Amino acid sequence: MSQVSETTVDRAIDTSHMKVSKTDVAIDVVNMHKWYGDFHVLRDINLKVMKGERIVIAGPSGSGKSTLIRCINRLEEHQEGQIIVNGTELTADLKRIDEVRREVGMVFQHFNLFPHLTILQNLTLAPIWVRGIPKAEAEATAMHYLERVKIPEQANKYPGQLSGGQQQRVAIARSLCMQPRIMLFDEPTSALDPEMVKEVLEVMINLAEDGMTMICVTHEMGFARQVANRVIFMDQGQIIEQNEPEAFFSNPQHERTKLFLSQILH
Amino acid sequence: MTDIGFVRSAMTDARPAPRRTSGVGAWLRKNLFATPSDAVLTVLGVIFLLWVVPPLFNFLFGHAVGPNGTVEECRMPEAGACWAYISSEMEFFIYGFYDIPQHWRPNIVFALGALLLVPLMIPKAPFKRVNAVLFLFVYPIVSYILLAGGVFGLTPIPTEKWGGLLVTLIISVVGITLSFPLGIILALGRQSKMPVIKTLCVAFIELIRAVPLITILFMASIMLPLFMPQGMTVDKLLRALVGVTLFTSAYMAEVVRGGLQAIPRGQYEAAASLGLSYWKQMYFIILPQALKHVIPGIVNNAIALFKDTSLVYIVGMKDLLEAVKTKNDTALEWQSANTATTGYIFAAMVFWVFCFGMSRYSMYMERRLNTGYKR
Numbered sequence: 303m304s305q306v307s308e309t310t311v312d313r314a315i316d317t318s319h320m321k322v323s324k325t326d327v328a329i330d331v332v333n334m335h336k337w338y339g340d341f342h343v344l345r346d347i348n349l350k351v352m353k354g355e356r357i358v359i360a361g362p363s364g365s366g367k368s369t370l371i372r373c374i375n376r377l378e379e380h381q382e383g384q385i386i387v388n389g390t391e392l393t394a395d396l397k398r399i400d401e402v403r404r405e406v407g408m409v410f411q412h413f414n415l416f417p418h419l420t421i422l423q424n425l426t427l428a429p430i431w432v433r434g435i436p437k438a439e440a441e442a443t444a445m446h447y448l449e450r451v452k453i454p455e456q457a458n459k460y461p462g463q464l465s466g467g468q469q470q471r472v473a474i475a476r477s478l479c480m481q482p483r484i485m486l487f488d489e490p491t492s493a494l495d496p497e498m499v500k501e502v503l504e505v506m507i508n509l510a511e512d513g514m515t516m517i518c519v520t521h522e523m524g525f526a527r528q529v530a531n532r533v534i535f536m537d538q539g540q541i542i543e544q545n546e547p548e549a550f551f552s553n554p555q556h557e558r559t560k561l562f563l564s565q566i567l568h
Numbered sequence: 569m570t571d572i573g574f575v576r577s578a579m580t581d582a583r584p585a586p587r588r589t590s591g592v593g594a595w596l597r598k599n600l601f602a603t604p605s606d607a608v609l610t611v612l613g614v615i616f617l618l619w620v621v622p623p624l625f626n627f628l629f630g631h632a633v634g635p636n637g638t639v640e641e642c643r644m645p646e647a648g649a650c651w652a653y654i655s656s657e658m659e660f661f662i663y664g665f666y667d668i669p670q671h672w673r674p675n676i677v678f679a680l681g682a683l684l685l686v687p688l689m690i691p692k693a694p695f696k697r698v699n700a701v702l703f704l705f706v707y708p709i710v711s712y713i714l715l716a717g718g719v720f721g722l723t724p725i726p727t728e729k730w731g732g733l734l735v736t737l738i739i740s741v742v743g744i745t746l747s748f749p750l751g752i753i754l755a756l757g758r759q760s761k762m763p764v765i766k767t768l769c770v771a772f773i774e775l776i777r778a779v780p781l782i783t784i785l786f787m788a789s790i791m792l793p794l795f796m797p798q799g800m801t802v803d804k805l806l807r808a809l810v811g812v813t814l815f816t817s818a819y820m821a822e823v824v825r826g827g828l829q830a831i832p833r834g835q836y837e838a839a840a841s842l843g844l845s846y847w848k849q850m851y852f853i854i855l856p857q858a859l860k861h862v863i864p865g866i867v868n869n870a871i872a873l874f875k876d877t878s879l880v881y882i883v884g885m886k887d888l889l890e891a892v893k894t895k896n897d898t899a900l901e902w903q904s905a906n907t908a909t910t911g912y913i914f915a916a917m918v919f920w921v922f923c924f925g926m927s928r929y930s931m932y933m934e935r936r937l938n939t940g941y942k943r
Contacts (some may be wrong), residue, residue: 377837396845403843414838418856418937427852428842473838480842 315528320510322531326353327386328484328515329374334383336373336539343369344380345539353483356510357517358526358547361536362562367519370536371486374517375406388483404432407477411489413469415461421448421472422457425479433480440479447475451505467498471505478509485509487518523566527551535559627906628913642904649910653902657895661914664731664886670723674734677711681741689929691936704745711738727805731886733918735805739887740874740922743812747873748866750813751820752859756850758825769821776818781876784811789883808880816873823865827858860937867930871923889915 329351336344344366351357359367372378373385376392376399385392387402416424425444429435435443448454451471453464461469470490477485487506491499503525510516510529520526526533526547533550535543535558543556551567554560600610631648633641635655642650654661663671684703687693715734718724730738757769776784788807796802831854839849859866878889886894892915896908 375841377840400843400845403841406841408838408841410834410838412834414832414834416835416838416853416857418860428844431848431852432843476842 315507315511317510317529317531320356320531321354321513323353327351328353328355328388329517330384330386331370331374332384332386334373334380334385336369336378336380336382343539344373347383347541349534349541351484351515351517353515354513355515355532356530357532357534358530359517359519359534359536360521360523360526360562361542365536366539367536368488369539371408371488371517371519374484374486375403375408377408404480405482406484406486407480407482408486409470409473409477409488409490411492413461413466413473413493415469415473415476417461420458420460421453421464424461424472425476428476429479444475444479447478448472450478450508451475452501465498466494467501470494470498470502474502474505474509484515484517487516487520489519489521491520491522521566523551535562537562639902639904642902642907647904647906649913650902650904650906651910653899653904653907653910654914656902657899660732660895661888661891662733664735664891665729666731666734667723667725667729670717670725673714673717673722673725677714677734678737680707680710681737708742727803728884730805732891733888735880735885736874736877736888738805739808739812739877739880739885740870742809743816743873743877744870746813747816747820747869750817752824752855754817754821755824755828758821759828773818773821776815777822781811781815781879782882784815785879785882787811804883804885808883808885811883812873812876812880815876816869819869819872820866823862823869824858826865827860827862828854830861831858860934863930863934863937867926871926874922874926875919888918 327350329349331347331349334344334347335342347370349370359370361367369378373380373392374387379394380392388405390398390401392398392402415421416427419427422441422444425447426437426440429440429443430437445454445457448457451474453468453471456464456468456472461472464472474485474490490506491502494502499522503522506516506518506525507529518525518530530547532544533547534541535550535554535556537558543550543554543559545555550559551563554563601607627648629648631646633647633650633652635651637650637652639650639652641647642652659668659671663674666674684699684707688696688699688703693699713719714722715730716725716727754769754773757765758773760766760769785808788811789804792802792807835853835857836849839853844852877887880887881890892911895902896911899907
């Protein structure tokens with residue numbers, strides 16, 4: 303559990319006004335199974351995410367956390383069960399996959415910015431060529447989000463000239479430029495130096511405060527406590543336990559969860 | 569008592585690096601006489617140059633007969649290269665048997681080509697898109713009409729008469745511009761998840777790569793007519809073009825595939841997660857990075873193609889080298905000890921100038937596109 307960290311942001315975060323919808327389902331995963339060859343990576347996953355939820359998925363490495371969120375925008379294919387995102391069921395149909403991807407932003411552990419394009423071009427490419435937004439408008443939107451992640455002055459640099467934390471903030475801004483309804487975070491701070499973790503978490507908290515539906519695979523337990531409305535614990539491709547963060551950390555039920563928490567929290 | 573505690577009281581300012589020993593002596597020591605074996609190699613190298621360069625210089629310049637010389641001078645026993653022969657037969661080397669009064673037509677084609685290609689290669693030149701469309705789509709049609717004739721009152725000139733540098737350039741320019749996109753499509757096809765497309769591409773690439781170019785040209789000229797219906801012929805130049813293009817595209821495909829494999833999976837995933845379709849992912853994200861990685865390989869193939877054009881003599885085309893050879897063998901009025909050698913040196917020099925130009929241009933492009941501070 304070397305990667306687990308307890309970074310917190312030094313300000314009170316008021317989650318009371320982050321509204322979780324009671325009726326709008328953002329993501330519905332029903333009896334979902336996935337295999338890599340003969341290996342059963344995800345087993346009987348059932349997960350209903352309401353609009354406005356902030357979910358943290360925790361668990362030991364190899365537990366299928368990343369695979370699960372990668373299935374939600376079809377970077378990985380599931381073999382059984384259903385995944386319904388914003389009312390669209392994911393099948394092999396490319397039209398549906400594109401439809402889902404347009405509405406679901408994803409942030410990766412290793413940023414995956416496009417190194418041959420400037421920051422501004424990274425941000426405007428998809429809005430222009432997927433959404434068909436005019437260039438000037440797309441650039442205005444891009445600058446708006448760059449200001450929100452506090453690096454508008456980097457707009458004309460290339461990704462390689464930025465620090466890891468800056469790159470990850472650009473990656474978040476790039477997803478936001480598509481105006482997604484859901485954001486997926488796949489270990490967004492795991493590849494960052496401790497000093498840079500905070501600046502990325504700050505951006506994610508701002509997003510949560512704006513009411514974004516978020517699923518974060520992360521080892522940042524401080525973030526889970528401060529921001530999440532639900533923590534999901536996975537092991538061996540299954541959801542073992544889920545609860546509100548307070549109850550999850552203070553009163554875990556399953557033996558595996560207790561063991562996990564005892565190893566990471568001192 | 570060990571004192572391991574330490575607190576820095578003053579920060580050290582950055583200083584300029586210490587001065588390197590400079591001057592001619594230092595340079596010589598560092599580059600030519602660093603070690604005893606270096607010294608030996610330097611001496612051997614100088615001896616070799618002294619042995620080779622003066623006679624070569626004398627042959628090419630010192631004792632050579634200038635462009636305005638006569639055949640009698642070339643026949644003198646001590647005469648070097650016979651440049652008079654080259655200048656006298658230059659028209660044949662450039663146009664082959666193309667009708668002499670019509671030489672203005674290839675000249676316009678040359679001039680148009682240079683006019684369109686040069687701004688296309690200068691990154692700062694404006695109107696890139698218009699320029700590219702003109703070069704790739706309009707120019708070939710105009711060139712064909714001009715060269716072949718038969719319309720607009722232009723005398724028809726069959727491709728059998730085209731020759732020399734004209735043919736070399738036609739085949740290499742067409743071959744390079746067609747084999748490049750074809751190679752990209754084959755490389756993408758080879759990576760396709762659709763089994764039929766993948767198999768077709770793999771089969772094509774492996775078949776073509778396993779056969780020498782000579783064989784392909786030979787097949788095109790001897791075998792193809794056997795399969796054609798009676799009386800139907802395919803133009804010789806066209807056969808050569810198709811053969812050379814297909815051959816090079818298979819090699820291009822493998823070079824491009826190498827570039828595609830160098831792109832991390834995260835780039836595909838990031839592009840996909842933004843909702844970009846397959847072709848947009850390829851066009852905007854994957855290919856620009858992949859092709860940049862393999863510029864040396866692509867140019868390698870372009871240079872190889874340029875030189876391989878000399879093999880089209882197999883189908884009876886007279887490219888530059890074949891034109892020189894023809895004149896060497898038949899120009900009795902220029903017969904002398906060094907005529908043939910001079911002809912071949914001339915051909916070699918022309919090939920070298922074009923290939924070296926391509927090589928330098930590719931290095932320039934590599935530097936220009938080097939934005940990738942890799943992370």
